[in-house]
Amino acid sequence: GENVEQHPSTLSVQEGDSAVIKCTYSDSASNYFPWYKQELGKRPQLIIDIRSNVGEKKDQRIAVTLNKTAKHFSLHITETQPEDSAVYFCAASIPEYGNKLVFGAGTILRVKS
Amino acid sequence: DAGVIQSPRHEVTEMGQEVTLRCKPISGHNSLFWYRQTMMRGLELLIYFNNNVPIDDSGMPEDRFSAKMPNASFSTLKIQPSEPRDSAVYFCASRPGLEGHEQFFGPGTRLTVL
Numbered sequence: 001g002e003n004v005e006q007h008p009s010t011l012s013v014q015e016g017d018s019a020v021i022k023c024t025y026s027d028s029a030s031n032y033f034p035w036y037k038q039e040l041g042k043r044p045q046l047i048i049d050i051r052s053n054v055g056e057k058k059d060q061r062i063a064v065t066l067n068k069t070a071k072h073f074s075l076h077i078t079e080t081q082p083e084d085s086a087v088y089f090c091a092a093s094i095p096e097y098g099n100k101l102v103f104g105a106g107t108i109l110r111v112k113s
Numbered sequence: 114d115a116g117v118i119q120s121p122r123h124e125v126t127e128m129g130q131e132v133t134l135r136c137k138p139i140s141g142h143n144s145l146f147w148y149r150q151t152m153m154r155g156l157e158l159l160i161y162f163n164n165n166v167p168i169d170d171s172g173m174p175e176d177r178f179s180a181k182m183p184n185a186s187f188s189t190l191k192i193q194p195s196e197p198r199d200s201a202v203y204f205c206a207s208r209p210g211l212e213g214h215e216q217f218f219g220p221g222t223r224l225t226v227l
């Protein structure tokens with residue numbers, strides 16, 4: 001079955017610096033890759049997603065890149081701010097199972113001011 | 114739109130008791146998912162429904178867990194009997210359909226089994 005690995009498990013950056021979180025997946029049929037942000041005690045919320053027919057997508061300070069050949073995708077946050085501190089989860093869809101999502105283990109991002 | 118609604122938000126119970134968690138998906142969404150989140154195992158998919166029919170229950174840990182979706186606007190996840198290792202946050206999420214990919218999460222139910 002699909003396996004999604006996420007690195008690093010924790011990431012600490014200085015305010016204003018960039019943060020990069022990487023994920024790899026195993027099922028070459030996966031075609032949808034969302035990123036969720038979860039603040040402490042809150043629900044996961046979608047911040048950006050990318051589909052397999054696109055290599056890069058950007059939304060203000062957040063961008064996601066996808067390399068289908070290598071089966072990895074990354075989240076890039078530029079000009080980090082304290083409110084970016086949260087747990088970030090990547091996920092990959094499994095088309096043969098109704099596009100259910102398999103989540104990575106999560107990355108705890110801490111932005112120091 | 115009120116979003117996905119879950120109840121109760123917190124539940125504390127004793128080992129051996131029956132626990133029922135409830136979820137109301139976003140109106141018009143055809144797919145509903147139940148997840149469990151713990152520090153050790155992360156975010157795990159337990160079961161998901163499409164058009165009220167269970168599609169994949171391979172994540173349900175054991176027979177003590179059961180889920181139903183009697184209609185398009187309501188689902189339950191039941192644990193009977195509950196055990197301390199069932200303590201976790203249980204999220205319900207809904208999605209427009211098989212083609213719509215984004216999943217919208219509810220606020221979760223924090224379950225503590227003593």
